[in-house]
Amino acid sequence: MIFDSKIIYNKKISENFYHLKLKIKKNLVPLPGQFVNILIDDSCDIFLRRPFSIFNYENEKLEIVYKVIGKATKILSSKKKGETINFLGFLGNSYLDFISNNDNTSNDIILLGGGTGIASLNFLCQWLKNKKYKFTLLYGAKTKKEIFFLKNFKKFNTIFTTDDGSYGNKGFITHYLEKIVNNNSLIFACGPEPMLLTIKNLELKNKIYASFESYMGCGFGVCLSCVIKVKTDNNGFEYKRVCKEGPVFDLNSVILEKD
Ligand SMILES: Cc1cc2nc3c(=O)[nH]c(=O)nc-3n(C[C@H](O)[C@H](O)[C@H](O)COP(=O)(O)OP(=O)(O)OC[C@H]3O[C@@H](n4cnc5c(N)ncnc54)[C@H](O)[C@@H]3O)c2cc1C
Ligand code: FES
Missing domain, CATH: 3.40.50.80 (Nucleotide-binding domain of ferredoxin-NADP reductase (FNR) module)
Incomplete structure (x- = not known):
């Protein structure tokens, strides 16, 4: 399923690592090991979604921790509180x-x-x-x-x-x-x-x-x-x-x- 969710925060936590917290819909509950596929940007440069594991989930809040290693993760790190993230989820086994x-x-x-x-x-x-x-x-x-x-x-x-x-x-x-x-x-x-x-x-x-x-x-x-x-x-x-x-x-x- 495809979802739009608002960024609660997206902050740097360590060298090249960021912590993204999203507000997600009620009744959407992931399992440990599953992942989301995020649409970072719809430019032809990075039209493919990027997969990220679920770092944590609690009370309709989904957390992801990611390392900036290339174009997509660099753009993701520039996203701000209140912006919308579009993702496919929850994917894979557990x-x-x-x-x-x-x-x-x-x-x-x-x-x-x-x-x-x-x-x-x-x-x-x-x-x-x-x-x-x-x-x-x-x-x-x-x-x-x-x-x-x-x-x-x-x-x-x-x-x-x-x-x-x-x-x-x-x-x-x-x-x-x-x-x-x-x-x-x-x-x-x-x-x-x-x-x-x-x-x-x-x-x-x-x-x-x-x-x-x-x-x-x-x-x-x-x-x-x-x-x-x-x-x-x-x-x-x-x-x-x-x-x-x-x-x-x-x-x-x-x-x-x-x-
Ligand atoms: C199921 C799954 C869960 C993941 N969970 C996380 C997560 O929780 N946190 C996180 O930081 N990353 C995670 N990743 C990896 C993340 O998807 C990639 O780092 C991201 O897509 C890189 O995008 P980019 O455009 O910034 O880098 P790109 O420009 O695509 O790549 C930059 C460099 O990293 C290498 N690279 C990119 N992706 C991978 C990969 N999957 N494996 C090996 N090398 C790669 C490329 O060869 C290139 O050298 C996960 C991947 C999968 C498949
Ligand atoms: S990413 Fe397309 S089949 Fe797995």
Whole structure:
């Protein structure tokens, strides 16, 4: 469905990161892991919508956290309170599709968020906390400047890492995953593909579900620009649409580029 919603605020929160809050219609309730496809500008330059995960939702207010990396996100960062944002939503599957009622009795849910991937996991953290699940969040960033909402993430059981050691532990979150994982751990991840590949290469026996950030065209299953390769039972593969069957997939079933 297509919606128009007013910007409550759109502010800079950290180096190149912005926090967008929108007032949305009643009865529109997203699930953790889903995303919206925003029409940034209808110029022929950026006519394609851009996908963003839902960072949080509460009381008819939808939050997105985004990094300015190119033309569309630069324009988005210039939008002001009171302006209207047009988006398609809520799209894709949810992390919740992979959580059973039994999981809240265990202490073993591990979430790994690298770079902008942390935006998608925050909503899941809020959901797990509200439902009294126990979990550990591994939050990785390049430097301290790229860590946002420190206070918010400290509310959870969070291990911070930075590549340069400027905040938290020095190194990659995947290293800490190896330290805390056990046979019963259920793992969720969202981050750049090299991070997902590293997790996959650990060859853990655990169930691991990862959210993918492919390039998208339509966002609703028609253009096929977002497809990834997923293994089939007969040792072949088929293409799946990140926007429709995903963005969350069983990581071990996905064939990554450098596999
Ligand atoms: C399901 C989904 C959820 C997402 N959630 C978020 C989010 O919560 N916060 C956030 O900041 N971003 C998120 N993204 C990524 C976001 O959509 C892109 O950063 C945005 O579209 C870039 O637009 P642009 O015009 O500013 O940059 P462009 O000019 O399109 O790209 C600038 C540079 O970034 C690279 N790039 C752009 N998009 C991607 C991508 N998807 N994967 C890898 N490299 C890319 C390009 O190759 C180029 O080098 C998500 C993507 C998907 C598919
Ligand atoms: S973005 Fe068009 S099919 Fe996925």
